[in-house]
Amino acid sequence: MKHGAAAVTQPQDRTVAFLSDPAAHCGSGPVEVIETHGAYIFLCGRTALKLKRAVHYDYMDLSTVEKRHRLLLRELELNRPAAPMIYRDVLPVTEGPEGLSLGGKGTPVDYVLRMWRFPAEEELDRIAAAGGFDGALADATGAAVARYHRATPERPCDGAPLIGDILDELGRVFAEFPDAASAPDATAWLQAARTEWTTQRGLLTERGAAGHVRRAHGDLHLRNLVRINGAPVPIDALEFDETLGTCDLLYDIAFLVMDLLHRDLAPQACRTLSAWLREMGGAEDSGLAALPLFLSVRAAIRAMVLLQTDAARATPGASEAEIAAYLRLARTVLASAPPVLVAVGGMSGSGKSVLARALAPGLGRAPGAVWLASDLERKAGRDMLRHLAQESYSKHNRTAVYDRLFARAGHLLAAGHSVLLDATFLDCRLRTLAEATARTAGVPFNGFWMDAPEEVLRARVAARCGDASDADVTVLEIQLAQQTGAMSWHRIDASGPPEEALQAARALLG
Known part of the structure; x- marks a missing residue:
């Protein structure tokens, strides 16, 4: 394994080429293909299809058709309750006498998640990039996430190991990139984060026992929220690891707050957090001692994903500046500031x-x-x-x-x-x-x-x-x-x- 990804044992070239062809979508127009470190997204007409990439990271195994199918079904199960207007079903890509087809009766060679397409400009990251993430939208977003969180099932457990294990995983992945320009910053951050984790360990344990750890979203940044009929809606919850998807609710909202900070939108981050805390009825207020650690870990995860994405695309160093920015933020939010x-x-x-x-x-x-x-x-x-x-x-x-x-x-x-x-x-x-x-x-x-x-x-x-x-x-x-x-x-x-x-x-x- 190199840079956290295993060699692909099941090439997807034919499937990707097939889904990139308008003919696979009933000829309903050109197909736009978006690549991430874990998926291909095919956009055509009113439909979006998601194909999991055949990759194997330390934290995410998509190496077989069966595993990809199971995770697509879990993704549908997790997201349809909050976004039924988007999530539809899972379809097989089948091999038959005439080649590949979507939803056919041949032998399944892969699977896709079928969704109703929404306007890309309604994704909150696009809105933020265009300068439209104002105070009113921040309030609405915090309230929407609170409603989402109130509906999540409790998972009583010790909250400290959940974060400790993530720190260990981050340490292993960063160590796989010793020649990266960010390596010294990652090492310094990891030391500071582990010190803060030790300080907050008792609080994390208490919060787990008190019901603040739930099967939450797990990947709640701006791109995974979309405005539908004027209201923010969470999408694309983390489906590939139930342990990672089970987290402290403050850790879940911390990803969104961190994303806003990274985009120099501190006022909006502040209002989003305040709205979320208010709509949670004040039940999360006492846990804010752990917020600096949660924000910091979330920023470091973004840096890690960028390192791995660059490696998967064979473009090492392409995201160097943004990785450095995330790691700076990861250390900055750990700095103490007396309350007033x-x-x-x-x-x-x-x-x-x-x-x-x-x-x-x-x-x-x-x-x-x-x-x-x-x-x-x-x-x-x-x-x-x-x-x-x-x-x-x-x-x-x-x-x-x-x-x-x-x-x-x-x-x-x-x-x-x-x-x-x-x-x-x-x-x-x-x-x-x-x-x-x-x-x-x-x-x-x-x-x-x-x-x-x-x-x-x-x-x-x-x-x-x-x-x-x-x-x-x-x-x-x-x-x-x-x-x-x-x-x-x-x-x-x-x-x-x-x-x-x-x-x-x-x-x-x-």
Whole structure:
């Protein structure tokens, strides 16, 4: 075995040539062929066919027809529940008197997974590359992944060996490329990652016992999410290894967060993670101490796959720059950054949420502070744009929302992650409780109060659309009539462009 791939014992040249011919697809137009390290994808008309490559990696054995058939069936089983609009069936490629045919009655020589084709531009990696992965899509993606995760079956087990075994596998594969330019970086990363794994080993074990390890997606990066009818849908779950597909849910979402970081989309990574945590009901907050390790391992895996893909294509060094970038990220996310608690308050229309979203990516560990907003917390698990009934804003329910914010903040800070609280904080008692949350956690606190003239607030609230907040001008008038009490937080002039408020807040944070 060289570079992690065994010699192909069953050549697929005829099958690939057959599936590349429009005649195999009823002549429905030209065929586009996409190659990955483990598959060929044939796109023609409304149909996509996936043929597993006859390769054998240390971690993935596709060397026989039987093994490829079994894994295609597993891929269909894993993905159809979440994406029935894409996944159809598995068909044989058969050999008969007249040659190869698709779905014929001859002897099967290979198998393909048949799918409905979706527009390539709706893949989230394409959207991100085109600059279209905005905050709204980040929120929707985090929520969609949370819904997917809530439906996954638990696999109670010790979570520590799952990551330890991956580190061992990465060490073996990287060792197969001693002459690669990335070899020194891979060696240094592996040492740092093993140290972090030792630190987090107890937490990983506890999370496995508590039900956070599940049969999850396993390969949840941007290319494996597609927007269908405006909603992100996970596709192409890892099917070739049940052990690799069984993982901590935080490790699963970490692949997506890491992918966004790699693309210099830290604000979107931050919002995606915050949305996922919120829609998981805060159940994953205490596990964030393991996130740096999970992000790091995910980045190293991408570097490893690129090394192996270059080897499989006989183009060693072709991905050298990207491999180096992944390994830099793998080490960067392991760097320590003390947690902080920042709270942003103000009347409706003051721009507090705009400021909070902009500040979050620059606070603490990657991908930034978890954004906890009262408007979003109140609607967790529901349509964020649907107005709630008035009783949802009763004093009792309002107190319950703040209690959840402070409780979640405490768990996140204890896990070493920074938090950004976003709420009106009109009651001075609530501002005191925010400060007390930071003191209890032993972390620095900064409070910002957004000031803007009443006419500016009224104009902004009246112009709102597509916002999670239900506050209208009537609600604002009630707020304006309230007494906020003594103000010890930093006052930010919010009457101008958001960039000016952000600059002022950053200056105060130092």
